[in-house]
Amino acid sequence: MDIDTNLLATAERLFDQDGFHATGMGRLVEESGLSSRTVYKHVGSKNALMARVLAARGDRFFAHADFTSTRALFDSVALWARREGARGCLFFRLRAETGGAVPEIEAAVAAYHAQLHARLAALVRQETGAADPTLTDQLLALFEGATTAATYRGPAVIEAAGACAVHLIERGRSS
Amino acid sequence: MDIDTNLLATAERLFDQDGFHATGMGRLVEESGLSSRTVYKHVGSKNALMARVLAARGDRFFAHADFTSTRALFDSVALWARREGARGCLFFRLRAETGGAVPEIEAAVAAYHAQLHARLAALVRQETGAADPTLTDQLLALFEGATTAATYRGPAVIEAAGACAVHLIERGRSS
DNA sequence: TCCAATGTAAAACGATCATTTTACATTGGC
DNA sequence: GCCAATGTAAAATGATCGTTTTACATTGGA
Numbered sequence: 001m002d003i004d005t006n007l008l009a010t011a012e013r014l015f016d017q018d019g020f021h022a023t024g025m026g027r028l029v030e031e032s033g034l035s036s037r038t039v040y041k042h043v044g045s046k047n048a049l050m051a052r053v054l055a056a057r058g059d060r061f062f063a064h065a066d067f068t069s070t071r072a073l074f075d076s077v078a079l080w081a082r083r084e085g086a087r088g089c090l091f092f093r094l095r096a097e098t099g100g101a102v103p104e105i106e107a108a109v110a111a112y113h114a115q116l117h118a119r120l121a122a123l124v125r126q127e128t129g130a131a132d133p134t135l136t137d138q139l140l141a142l143f144e145g146a147t148t149a150a151t152y153r154g155p156a157v158i159e160a161a162g163a164c165a166v167h168l169i170e171r172g173r174s175s
Numbered sequence: 176m177d178i179d180t181n182l183l184a185t186a187e188r189l190f191d192q193d194g195f196h197a198t199g200m201g202r203l204v205e206e207s208g209l210s211s212r213t214v215y216k217h218v219g220s221k222n223a224l225m226a227r228v229l230a231a232r233g234d235r236f237f238a239h240a241d242f243t244s245t246r247a248l249f250d251s252v253a254l255w256a257r258r259e260g261a262r263g264c265l266f267f268r269l270r271a272e273t274g275g276a277v278p279e280i281e282a283a284v285a286a287y288h289a290q291l292h293a294r295l296a297a298l299v300r301q302e303t304g305a306a307d308p309t310l311t312d313q314l315l316a317l318f319e320g321a322t323t324a325a326t327y328r329g330p331a332v333i334e335a336a337g338a339c340a341v342h343l344i345e346r347g348r349s350s
Numbered sequence: 351t352c353c354a355a356t357g358t359a360a361a362a363c364g365a366t367c368a369t370t371t372t373a374c375a376t377t378g379g380c
Numbered sequence: 381g382c383c384a385a386t387g388t389a390a391a392a393t394g395a396t397c398g399t400t401t402t403a404c405a406t407t408g409g410a
């Protein structure tokens with residue numbers, strides 16, 4: 001595996017499991033099997049690394065998530081949570097850890113939020129035939145809430161939220 | 176104002192605005208106008224302080240939130256967000272910052288989640304006449320999601336989620 | 351009045367951490 | 381065959397931070 005890919009994957013795993021502050025660069029050096037010099041030559045800084053981790057995470061998530069229908073979306077999210085564990089949205093968590101003070105991370109989070117909202121808006125348009133900002137916000141809330149609540153109630157919450165979302169969409173279609 | 180009350184309130188404000196790690200104890204010493212010796216005599220440690228902040232936060236939130244009806248609940252949450260700002264659930268954020276490694280904080284978060292879930296379950300029972308775990312999870316997801324999404328979409332999301340919740344409850348009542 | 355509690359002011363401690371530097375080894379392309 | 385790039389190993393740097401300690405002032409009640 002490529003060094004950069006290896007570093008990105010290791011960092012994502014550590015940040016996701018233990019958090020940004022709890023994961024020191026020394027830990028990344030150990031687990032990657034590289035020297036600290038090489039690590040820094042590749043990632044630049046911890047902040048830059050985290051921004052790249054978030055970008056990669058977003059790409060991976062949007063590649064996995066199935067936005068062809070509301071049901072497919074929540075099913076794919078439930079599958080993701082079961083495979084990767086439900087520890088809450090990594091974007092939100094890492095943002096909380098840095099208190100909004102790191103511009104690179106704010107940018108990565110904003111990009112993710114923009115894409116998430118746009119995809120949900122498109123899903124609403126596709127399923128109901130018209131744009132509906134309120135319905136989009138409701139799907140967004142269900143999505144975010146399912147992700148968050150699943151951290152302490154388990155992945156079943158995602159299915160419950162999905163059923164709610166499907167019902168909402170069906171209701172929006174007939175209007 | 177009492178020293179303890181003052182410290183708790185100042186700490187909650189700082190932790191909420193800037194985060195746990197970004198807020199050093201020196202900052203709390205400055206803003207409280209006390210000496211570090213006195214601060215530590217009162218709060219014990221930063222971890223213990225944070226656990227007490229969370230307990231107080233929970234008390235304050237449940238004293239403010241109106242669980243008499245679904246509509247009243249989301250309206251009161253929207254009002255809270257407008258008054259205090261929407262930076263996401265403090266329990267979730269502080270938990271993310273500590274990576275689950277601080278027992279005192281895990282306990283405070285678990286207590287909050289248990290109470291939140293119990294109150295929502297009771298609300299469902301009261302409004303529909305019967306317990307409904309799935310409906311309770313859906314309300315929970317809408318609540319958590321509204322809180323989270325409001326951080327980047329504004330408090331309007333909370334109203335949209337509230338409308339969705341009210342609709343869900345009405346549908347549950349007629350079944 | 352006196353003492354014990356409680357406070358201030360400020361330096362010191364000890365640990366952690368991100369990051370850099372020094373010295374040296376390996377290696378692949380011209 | 382050589383050199384420039386790229387890697388390792390490990391110590392050093394410099395800053396931050398939670399927490400403690402030292403020395404001293406204030407004060408309220410028995």
